[in-house]
Amino acid sequence: MTELIKVKAEGAIVRLTLNNPEQRNPMSNDMIEAFIHCFQSPAVQDAGVVIIAAEGKDYCAGGNINDFRDIIDASAAEQWEACERFRYMFELMHQLKPVTVAAVQGRALGGGCGLVAGCDFAIATENAQFGTPEIKLGAFPMVIVPPLIQAMGERRTMYMATTGAPISAQTALEYGLVQKVVADDVLEVEVNAFCEMVGNFSPTGFRVGKSTVRACAEASYSSGLEIGMGMRSIVFSSEAFKSGIRKFLDK
Template structure:
């Protein structure tokens, strides 16, 4: 059984969480499938960007009740394995070689808000809402925390992690969890506008930019070496020459 809808349109892949009857809540099967789909799409040379959204009125409500019921009986080792699988999903999204855009069409709760944070760019409908609601269940947003803190900072994370308070799309924009808020009817057009920019960028430059950010976060980035390498690379040379010659660059993609 597939828990996702995947559509390909030229260089764009659109992944929709497809459990609208339970607000696209995820379980271990959704985690496994989504991890594999993103990893496979990330390695597709013909692809340039990925859009992640939800079918129905919600983006993702976090963990589903049946899966949470199983957790009650898990041993410590089983909980470790379960949490590592979820961590792998978020890392796969965050480290994907393609630009990953979240189209937040509705509520994004708990791990659903974590999915938003793991994406490179997020556009929210003005009807969307968010919460890190784990504390209300007596647990914590541990696995998603590195991705969320990277976006909104420790201060805002403290406020919303400790209260589980729900917040709207405008607040998510102010915090930096999302980059745009648009009327619901304009969500698709706004996503397409970002895709136009993403698809005009050098594919290796995107990969290098995401790697640079990870190194900066670890304090291991050599920014001088990074720019020197990219300037002398075939893609860097083409981009600079195209700019000077006032033409569009021709990016070479691996077959």
């Protein structure tokens, strides 16, 4: 059986590559389980940077039609379990301490769009498209709403989810869903350069910083200041920070 997600580690950088290009890398139940396994693995947990890329023309075309056929006749309990695994995948992704970077080409639809939104950063090719077409099937992108709101805000999420219309890479850049748009033939080069730059920074500083941003986003302004103050003391007491200050002072 073909490995649905290829895992490649190079130093502090781990690359996860969706590997079902013949079917446009659908977010099938099996793909969800593969992501859960990867997100729980020591290789990913201990990485400095995690790239989520894809083989083929499209990044991820959304749900698998065969899974949809099965769920029509499934019991309420079976439907709940399938959705719970999807939710759990995004929960694990949200809790990851390494930097997460989506490298996107072609279409990223439905769960694929949610996957992009769930990453800390996203770099996309000029031909990339993003969308949540679930409304056209009489549904709504329920589970991926939180990462979409986190990435681009409530109104833009509502617009995409309500219209079901795809947006271009340039519009996704304007929305905040992606942070950089590059030519189709330099995606890997640009992603690698970005990840190598980030990988050279203190992993302690970033991990604590990422936790701070996530905690502050869910807290009141005053509580956020308290959180930042507490996290600052953790970073300032780290050996990485002390070493960085010594190097700066010795210049």
